[in-house]
Amino acid sequence: MAYWLFKTEPGCFSFDDLKNCPDMTESWDGVRNFQARNFLRDAIKIGDQILFYHSNIPEPAVVGLAEIVRTGYPDTTALNPNGEHYDPKASSEKPIWYMVDVRYVKALQKIVTLECIKQNPLLADMPLVKRSRLSIQPVTEDEWQIILIMGGASGQ
DNA sequence: GCCAACGTTGGC
DNA sequence: GCCAACGTTGGC
Numbered sequence: 601m602a603y604w605l606f607k608t609e610p611g612c613f614s615f616d617d618l619k620n621c622p623d624m625t626e627s628w629d630g631v632r633n634f635q636a637r638n639f640l641r642d643a644i645k646i647g648d649q650i651l652f653y654h655s656n657i658p659e660p661a662v663v664g665l666a667e668i669v670r671t672g673y674p675d676t677t678a679l680n681p682n683g684e685h686y687d688p689k690a691s692s693e694k695p696i697w698y699m700v701d702v703r704y705v706k707a708l709q710k711i712v713t714l715e716c717i718k719q720n721p722l723l724a725d726m727p728l729v730k731r732s733r734l735s736i737q738p739v740t741e742d743e744w745q746i747i748l749i750m751g752g753a754s755g756q
Numbered sequence: 757g758c759c760a761a762c763g764t765t766g767g768c
Numbered sequence: 769g770c771c772a773a774c775g776t777t778g779g780c
Contacts, residue, residue: 609778633763656778714779733762733777 603739604644605651605728606666606702615652615664619704625669629677629699630685636736641672641698643738650702651739651747653728661711662747670701709752722746 606628608614618626631637650666674695677685690696717723723746724730727737739747748754 607778635763658780660779731762735777 602643602645602648603651603741603744604639604648605653605662605726605737605739607653607655607735607737609656610654611656614654615666615704615707618652618666618702619707621704625701625703627699627701629675631675631699631735632678632685632687632697633735635734637696637698639736639738640700644668644671644700646671649705649744651744659711659713659715661713662708662717662751663711664707665705665748665753666702667705668700669703672698672700675699706753708748710750712747712750716750717747720746720750 613626628640631640646668648668650668651662652664652666653662654660674692675685675697676692676695677683677699678687678690678695678697679692680686681688685697687696714728717726718729723743726739726743727734745754
């Protein structure tokens with residue numbers, strides 16, 4: 601089992617949106633970055649655990665936990681010319697882009713802000729700190745445990 | 757809203 | 769295949 605950090609702008613899709621979706625699953629579509637695509641297509645497995653991160657807001661932070669319920673499959677939003685994620689190079693034969701399905705697990709007791717993550721030397725190697733633009737990032741087990749402790753959700 | 761970082765594109 | 773230009777992301 602592996603750990604990941606998924607970034608989202610809450611104005612676009614928030615952790616509450618995930619919590620409130622009727623069937624408790626939501627497709628993670630619209631990823632248009634090759635490195636993140638490779639994680640979605642090749643590396644992410646069912647049951648992998650996710651840190652859900654809100655970006656592009658005054659206080660960016662990890663706000664909750666989610667998990668993978670379906671592994672990578674073609675992202676058909678790339679095929680819709682009227683959609684905002686349209687990519688004219690994609691086709692049903694060559695989808696280029698992939699998505700996964702995720703399920704809400706639980707909110708953290710307290711959010712773990714980027715500021716706090718930056719202050720912790722044990723988290724200095726996280727891509728979030730070093731290469732913040734990557735939208736899907738691997739998280740080590742140590743980093744996962746530390747962030748859960750900081751968020752008041754350890755040992756569960 | 758600014759701008760630095762960085763991924764992608766395209767001319768050569 | 770290099771690299772400058774361009775577009776996007778995301779912290780501030």
